[in-house]
Amino acid sequence: QVQLVQSGAEVKKPGASVKISCKASGYIFNAYHMQWVRQAPGQGLEWIGAIKLTNGKVDCAQGFQDRVSMTSDTSTNTVYMELSRLRSEDSAFYYCAREFPETFNFDSWGQGTLVAVSS
Amino acid sequence: EVVLTQSPGTLSLSPGDRATLSCRASQSVSNSRLVWYQQRPGQAPRLLIYGASSRATGIPDRFSGSGSGTDFTLTITRLEPEDFAVYHCQQYDYAQGYIFGQGTKLEIK
Numbered sequence: 417q418v419q420l421v422q423s424g425a426e427v428k429k430p431g432a433s434v435k436i437s438c439k440a441s442g443y444i445f446n447a448y449h450m451q452w453v454r455q456a457p458g459q460g461l462e463w464i465g466a467i468k469l470t471n472g473k474v475d476c477a478q479g480f481q482d483r484v485s486m487t488s489d490t491s492t493n494t495v496y497m498e499l500s501r502l503r504s505e506d507s508a509f510y511y512c513a514r515e516f517p518e519t520f521n522f523d524s525w526g527q528g529t530l531v532a533v534s535s
Numbered sequence: 536e537v538v539l540t541q542s543p544g545t546l547s548l549s550p551g552d553r554a555t556l557s558c559r560a561s562q563s564v565s566n567s568r569l570v571w572y573q574q575r576p577g578q579a580p581r582l583l584i585y586g587a588s589s590r591a592t593g594i595p596d597r598f599s600g601s602g603s604g605t606d607f608t609l610t611i612t613r614l615e616p617e618d619f620a621v622y623h624c625q626q627y628d629y630a631q632g633y634i635f636g637q638g639t640k641l642e643i644k
Binding site: 447451453460461462463465468475476477499513519520522523524525526527528 | 567568570572579580581582584585590591592623625627631633634635636637638
């Protein structure tokens with residue numbers, strides 16, 4: 417079955433970077449896009465961006481373009497999302513989610529990774 | 536810029552009731568890109584409805600989606616205890632990327 421397993425919780429100081437992994441299994445890895453979404457405590461969902469594993473292209477929301485890096489390792493079917501210059505407002509659960517190209521829906525989600533940013 | 540507004544913010548109902556949740560877009564959006572997710576406490580979101588009205592795999596038929604243009608609705612007939620959760624609508628805009636509503640919390644009355 418399809419599984420997306422994310423790395424564990426992180427505690428970071430303001431100004432630092434965090435790199436979260438998302439390991440996929442149970443499907444053809446590079447046939448899908450991998451989306452990243454975050455959710456601050458008690459808040460709604462916010463789209464960060466995506467890596468299109470069909471061609472390696474990265475597409476990010478405007479507010480993240482200068483701070484986010486997304487990469488993939490096809491040998492381990494793992495996607496990475498790195499967020500730099502962290503601030504307290506970046507404290508949130510971060511989710512990876514799979515999208516079949518041009519279907520505009522995320523049909524499987526990782527369990528989430530909690531990132532806490534505190535001095 | 537497209538904004539999705541969900542209402543009500545919180546809906547208090549009893550098991551067996553019918554729930555009607557609204558998602559309104561600030562400008563007309565394509566039906567094919569309107570999606571609903573369910574998020575139970577402590578869990579990741581789960582795909583419920585895509586293309587405004589198509590149920591995802593394994594979703595019971597008490598869940599249905601409808602609407603077009605700027606007004607979309609998620610209806611849950613005969614609420615079960617496991618349906619009490621937060622529901623998010625989502626839209627894709629070619630300029631902005633993916634946009635989410637702020638969510639509707641469905642709570643037990």
